[in-house]
Amino acid sequence: MNFRIHMKMILVMVIMLLIVGLIFGGIFGYKAFLARMSRRAMATQKMPPVTVTAVKAGVQTWQPQLQAVGSLRAVRGVDVTSEIAGLVRSVQFRPGEEVKEGQILVQLNADADIAQLRSLEAAAGLAQIVYDRDKKQYAVQAVSQATLDADAADLKSKQAQVAQQAAIVEKKTIHAPFAGRLGISTVNPGQYVNPGDRIVTLQSLDTLYLDFYLPQQELSQISRGQPVAATTDTYPGRTFSGLITTINPKVETDSRNVQVEATFFNPRHELLPGMFASVRVRVGAAQRYLTLPQTAVSYNPYGETVYIIEGSGKGPDGKPILTVRQTFATVGSTRGDQIAILSGIKAGDMVVTSGQLKLKTGSAVIVNNQVQPSNDAAPKPVDQ
16 A cells, blocks of 8 residues: 555656656747747848948059158347346337348447546547657657556557447447347336346348258258248148258257258248248159058058958849958058058059948948048148
8 A cells, every 4th residue: 555655656756747847848948949040030130231431542643751840930030138237218219120230229328438438538548648759758768668668558558448438338329230120129218228138129031940850760861952841820821932951960869850950031021930830841753652541541450451342243122232341451651631552452442431340341331421531632720
């Protein structure tokens, strides 16, 4: 009896285990079925086309040139100052006017100095009379040679004092050291000026220097007399021509750059000292390069790549299907928004210029060039 009960219990447990196994097996089987169907659906589903911009690679002629920035300065330009202290008696110039060399700018009060000069001139005149008289007496042996020598020394001393005082009087009259344009006056009549005090700036504007720096590796490409073109935002669209006149014979040790000085003729006085200017120096002969916008190139640790658009047949609607192919490219120099491509693509290839982040080889694309990246060889700054 006990044996039968024991067997029934075993049978019940086996049946329960079979039922639980069937339930869990059905659940896992259903999950596996759903996963397989999901994978099959994902495998058959295609990624939607990526919208990109593109441009056709073309060949352009580039003039090799060196670019730098520099500052203009006058060939002759100074801040006129007073060499000695004094009270301003009169200001004999108008701010901003053109003056000639030697023109009187400021007259300091020199009354006391002139009076002192007259006293010294009188003393020098007396010394001259004494010397001439003793010289005649020496000729008849009326005075000794020592007396005559003392008279000569006294005369020279008095004359030197006169010359010194005359120089002081002359310094009380401040002249223009060269011809040029005056700036804003900083003195007024009755004002006391000390030595070194700035009175007015004077700049000769007919010829200007443009100072700029180039890396030492470009030193072999420049020479004296080489043409230089400069632009400034003061005159958009204008280019000023000059010549390299001096190349500093020393390379700056902190930057390894060499200072270059170019001369620009400025007959209309449009350029002013202190202006900022962009400089271009033409070097070598013009060359032809395959160019693209710089945004078309993707930079990676393993090299530079571009995406080339290719046709892959036609879709159900009859329109061509476009896909991309990633390829390595060797890039060269840049000019503005453009970059030279030395190898990797050929003229006429349609290259993606934006939207590369979503792409891989074989990705379908749609080209929409309503808004394109800048592709200007000489872009100009635009105020926002």
